[in-house]
Amino acid sequence: MNVPNYLWGEAVRHATYLINRVSTRTLQNQTPYEAFWKKKPNIEHLRIFGCIGYAKAEAAHLRKLDDRSRMLVHLGTEPGSKAYRLLDPTRRKIVVNRDVIFDESKGWNWNNHDHEDVNSPGMFSLAIGEFGNNGIREENINSEPENNESENNSRTHQDETDSDRDEESNEDQVDSPVHDTNIEETLPKLRRSRRETTKPGYLKDYILLAECEYERLLLLINEEPCDxxxxxxxxxxxxxxxxxxxxxxxxxxxxxxxxxxxxxxxxxxxxxxxxxxxxxxxxxxxxxxxxxxxxxxxxxxxxxxxxxxxxxxxxxxxxxxxxxxxxxxxxxxxxxxxxxxxxxxxxxxxxxxxxxxxxxxxxxxxxxxxxxxxxxxxxxxxxxxxxxxxxxxxxxxxxxxxxxxxxxxxxxxxxxxxxxxxxxxxxxxxxxxxxxxxxxxxxxxxxxxxxxxxxxxxxxxxxxGIKLCQERYAKKILEETGFGECNAVHIPMCANLKLSKAQTEKNIDEKEYRRNIGCLRYLLHTRPDLSYYVGLLSRYMHEPKESHGAALKQILRYLQGTQTYGLCFSRGSKSELIGFSDSSHNIDEDDGRSTTGHIFYFNNCPITWCSQKQETVALSSCEAEFMAATEAAKQAVWLQELLQEVTGKLSTRVLILIDNKSAIALTKNPVFHGRSKHIHKRYHFIRECIQNELVEVEQIPGEEQKADILTKALGRIKFKEMRDLVGVHDVTKFDFKLKGEYVGLSLKIEE
Incomplete structure (x- = not known):
């Protein structure tokens, strides 16, 4: 087969793979695989080592006349997956691919050196997962010793010998494809060094490698084993x-x-x-x-x-x-x-x-x-x-x-x-x-x-009181995203930023984008100040653009400066349940829907909040606020009944504060019939709650509307004011301000 020496490792690995699937008398005619896994191995995927395989080309923007596959050499299966390991001899790269069609009757013509000296010493670059595994590439750069005449002569003689051997080779072998590019431009020409012979330096590398392995073994106790x-x-x-x-x-x-x-x-x-x-x-x-x-x-x-x-x-x-x-x-x-x-x-x-x-x-x-x-x-x-x-x-x-x-x-x-x-x-x-x-x-x-x-x-x-934060988790997010040492910003998003799905920009890594958004969503358990911004970017999980990635980076930079922020639950005698409801009208650039936001407080401590896009398009700000108030009423009724069930105390009506007078009037009376007759009947639930005295709706000035931070992006000054107002503070610096009578434990532990 005349395979180059640098593929010995691949050959040994493939041979070991085959031996483990061949029965032996030592194991009572079982294969080693069957003896270990208690099931017979599947060998349908096995192919002849060194045969030709045509791997599907997944390069983007292929033209009509471009090849849909690449001719490669089969080296066996990839450990831990169902993919194949393939060699591209023309570029000296190993790729991993599952979409391969094999021609086991043909093999690569390793003796053809018109285009490439495949037997020359050195390493080929390794590109694991070139077809869809993020293009990870590791390259080994060879030294370039000086050339001498004797080496040129020996190379010429070797070429002649290989040429003679090529004439006797199997006719079924496939010649290497011809490239216009000179091989001297792609592969460095190795030359013999004129330096004096000294003690080999690679022995030191072996010692260093052993030390590194020993240190790695010492750290295994702090790592989670795979099996x-x-x-x-x-x-x-x-x-x-x-x-x-x-x-x-x-x-x-x-x-x-x-x-x-x-x-x-x-x-x-x-x-x-x-x-x-x-x-x-x-x-x-x-x-x-x-x-x-x-x-x-x-x-x-x-x-x-x-x-x-x-x-x-x-x-x-x-x-x-x-x-x-x-x-x-x-x-x-x-x-x-x-x-x-x-x-x-x-x-x-x-x-x-x-x-x-x-x-x-x-x-x-x-x-x-x-x-x-x-x-x-x-x-x-x-x-x-x-x-x-x-x-x-x-x-x-x-x-x-x-x-x-x-x-x-x-x-x-x-x-x-x-x-x-x-x-x-x-x-x-x-x-x-x-x-x-x-x-x-x-x-x-x-x-x-x-x-x-x-x-x-x-x-x-x-x-x-009690403080809640996710500082450790925030640090983990920043470290995993590479923002552990980034410069912090004051706000998570610019107030005038407009995002949409139809932006004509390049796509970014969808998988990485989704992963980062998912991590940030879990951070919202103690960070209502980020709820709107993370929710907004969550709308672009499919084919995110560069602008969405840039907005995500700004949130991470804001998180860098607010890692220690969280919620502070103080002591007090006023056990009141109060809600704030707000909406931003026609804020979505794609479908014109509004964003609902509400937040509820118990003893002036935020316990539940929500920021989400409304299900239907609102034709006015009054309609948007009315639909948002209904969602807040649903949450208020649940909290009221849960609180009553836990404490056993009859709770009063839940107060919901809204900053839109028209919406408040619409919740109490069927007014503005011409502009509200089309509103779906499910949103009239809040009227029933008011009639049954479960909730009460009152007006609040816009600058005191705490739910405003859940509906839109705010400017720097306004955002910081609303963040403090909503109850998100630096837990390392926050001091509780006690209100009301001190209430201690009623009984002590009996000895």
């Missing part, structure tokens, strides 16, 4: 795996049995995660054994899968109630929570890697309780937790199924559930301690004390 083979080499991860298996065994989750006829076992895999504290330090190394639930069949392996979790608005409301009354918020974690959920279906799983029972390799585990990864595991755990909380005399809130409350005389205890995390607060520390004891008797618990970090949110509790 069990990596994890078992590190003590901390091995202990985490042992702890996981011990928890499963202790909980009597499964039994080792023979696989019934007709049943299909579900595979298992290890997942590793480093749990960190709010300051970024390592809390623990967590190994989780999960089932490959994606192979489960509906109606056979599972039925219902839904399980409720606490909404972020509910969590903020509970924290606001606790801050208002001076209560402490505690954090509990249920260890291996899903293992407590009882299964109703018969489910079988394979034995986990690294823990296969000797002498029973062909047996499987029958599950009595759920495992992480099963589709019904969250629901099974939630049912079990609901049963335990009911036994402890808790009542589930109908408006929030993941919220529980318990009353004893004048004392109140509230528990919010987010999967296996329990947020506990109440008027009595004694009740909190009794609840912890009761839960510890039912499950293996981790008492994390006062809430400091949960769901990516840092919580700072003091006697004066």
């Amino acid at each position: 069990y083979n990596e994890a078992k080499e590190v003590k901390e991860w091995k202990e985490a795996c042992n702890e996981e298996i011990s928890s499963i065994t202790k909980n009597r989750t499964w039994d080792l049995v023979e696989l019934p006829v007709g049943a299909k076992p579900i595979g298992l895999k290890w997942v590793f995660k480093i749990k960190k504290n709010a300051d970024g330090s390592i809390n623990k190394h967590k190994a989780r054994l999960v089932a490959k639930g994606y192979v489960q069949r509906h109606g056979i392996d599972f039925d219902e899968v839904f399980a409720p979790v606490a909404r972020i608005e509910t969590i903020r409301l509970i924290i606001a109630i606790a801050a208002s009354n001076g209560w402490e918020v505690h954090h509990l974690d249920v260890k291996t929570a899903f293992l407590h959920g009882e299964l109703k279906e018969e489910v079988y799983v394979c034995q986990p890697e690294g823990y296969i029972a000797k002498g029973a390799e062909n047996k499987v585990y029958k599950l009595h309780k759920a495992l992480y990864g099963l589709k019904q595991a969250p629901r099974a755990w939630n049912n079990k937790l609901n049963q335990i909380l009911t036994e402890l005399k808790f009542e589930k809130c109908s408006k929030e199924p993941s919220l529980y409350q318990k009353k004893e005389k004048e004392e109140l205890l509230v528990v919010a559930v987010y999967v296996d995390d329990l947020l506990v607060t109440g008027s009595s520390l004694h009740m909190i301690c009794e609840f912890k004891k009761g839960m510890a008797e039912k499950f293996e618990m981790s008492d994390l004390g006062k809430l400091t970090y949960n769901l990516g949110i840092e919580v700072i509790q003091s006697k004066d």
Whole structure:
């Protein structure tokens, strides 16, 4: 085949791949692949090493007469994917592609040196994923020693020998395509050096490489392994795996049995995660054994899968109630929570890697309780937790199924559930301690004390109030986007910026744009000042343009200067629920729709907000404000009923403040019939709420409208004023201003 020497590594790799798929008597006529993976290998994709493959050309803006494929040389399959590794000998590049048509009857003519000296020493440049993997390229630059006459003579003699050999080559071989470009212009000509012979310097490189590898191994403990083979080499991860298996065994989750006829076992895999504290330090190394639930069949392996979790608005409301009354918020974690959920279906799983029972390799585990990864595991755990909380005399809130409350005389205890995390607060520390004891008797618990970090949110509790921020998460966003050292700006977007989908600009990386927007959306849990701007850019997820990318960069620069900003929930005696509703008319450049914005406060602390485009086009600002007020009324009714259910106190009408007189009149009376008769009947819901005395609408001056920051881009001065007014502050500098009577805990812990 006369393949160049620099492809020896590819040949060895491909040979190893083939050997692992050839049966051997050592393994009782099984292939190594089958012995390891417990299934026969698929060899339909195998092709002859060195044959010609025509890879689909995915270059942009191909002309009509351009080739739709490129002729390359097959080097085997790409590890970890279904793609092929192919060599372009004319450019000395390796590419990875899945769209390939092979001609196994032909191979590359390596002996043709009219265009390229393929046997010359040196490395070819590596372009992994040239066809769609971001064009990553690594190049090895060769030195250019001086030329001498003897080398030219030897090269000429070699060319003659190769020419003779070429005449005897197989007629089926394909010649290299002819290029007009001289090869001397593309490949550096290697020449023999005139320097004196000294001790080889590459030995030092080997020593340096060994030192780097040693340092990398030392850092493995702080990295998350990809699989069990990596994890078992590190003590901390091995202990985490042992702890996981011990928890499963202790909980009597499964039994080792023979696989019934007709049943299909579900595979298992290890997942590793480093749990960190709010300051970024390592809390623990967590190994989780999960089932490959994606192979489960509906109606056979599972039925219902839904399980409720606490909404972020509910969590903020509970924290606001606790801050208002001076209560402490505690954090509990249920260890291996899903293992407590009882299964109703018969489910079988394979034995986990690294823990296969000797002498029973062909047996499987029958599950009595759920495992992480099963589709019904969250629901099974939630049912079990609901049963335990009911036994402890808790009542589930109908408006929030993941919220529980318990009353004893004048004392109140509230528990919010987010999967296996329990947020506990109440008027009595004694009740909190009794609840912890009761839960510890039912499950293996981790008492994390006062809430400091949960769901990516840092919580700072003091006697004066509670602060929420996402500083650590904001830093992570900036580091991953390359804006960790950028210059900060004062506002997230210029007030006069107009964005649209039809802008005639170049497209940017859609995948990266979506990823960054998704990260910023999670940051909105504590940053209502960014809600409108992130929501606006979220409208351009499909084919984002350069202007959208520039706007995204400005938001990141604004975030650079406001990483420590968040919400501050202060103490106070006024437990009022007040909402602000606003709308910007005809602000969308593409369809002319308006933007709705509303924000609600409890004890002057923001607990829920919204900034979204309206579903229909409003013909006037009055109509836009009217539709926005209806959306605010929906949220107000839910908050009012939830607050009443949690506290047990009859709440008064929720006050909604609007800055448009016409909209206020329209909510109370069917006026302006000629200009409002077309409004859909669903938006008249607010009139019913006013008639039933659930909400009350009043006017507020425009400069005091807190929802204004949720509907449009503001100038620098106006934006900073509204940011302070809405309640977003630098939590590292904010001092609580106590209002009203100091309310402490009613009971102390009994010794």
